[in-house]
Amino acid sequence: xxxxxxxxxxxxxxxxxxxxxxxxxxxxxxxxxxxxxxxxxxxxxxxxxxxxxxxxxxxxxxxxxxxxxxxxxxxxxxxxxxxxxxxxxxxxxxxxxx
Numbered sequence: 468x469x470x471x472x473x474x475x476x477x478x479x480x481x482x483x484x485x486x487x488x489x490x491x492x493x494x495x496x497x498x499x500x501x502x503x504x505x506x507x508x509x510x511x512x513x514x515x516x517x518x519x520x521x522x523x524x525x526x527x528x529x530x531x532x533x534x535x536x537x538x539x540x541x542x543x544x545x546x547x548x549x550x551x552x553x554x555x556x557x558x559x560x561x562x563x564x565x
Contacts, residue, residue, distance in 0.1 A: 509529075515531065519532060
């Protein structure tokens with residue numbers, strides 16, 4: 468009897484490289500996100516999906532509250548998100564306009 472772990476043979480090194488390289492097209496590493504946010508690199512949008520009250524109490528720098536921004540516009544209209552951040556600041560919460 469085999470478990471689900473050993474039911475399939477291990478990938479070859481070339482297959483593993485292709486698999487993990489392709490994953491980077493769909494996922495990112497949490498350290499890479501942390502590094503970008505800590506260095507104020509604004510080439511990524513990180514949505515905070517917590518309850519708006521929790522977000523307001525403890526916002527994570529560089530994130531946008533999903534409740535404060537329509538996710539569809541966020542994903543489909545990058546210039547609109549940049550205007551939103553200029554208007555509301557990086558927290559995504561309403562603030563002074565500028």
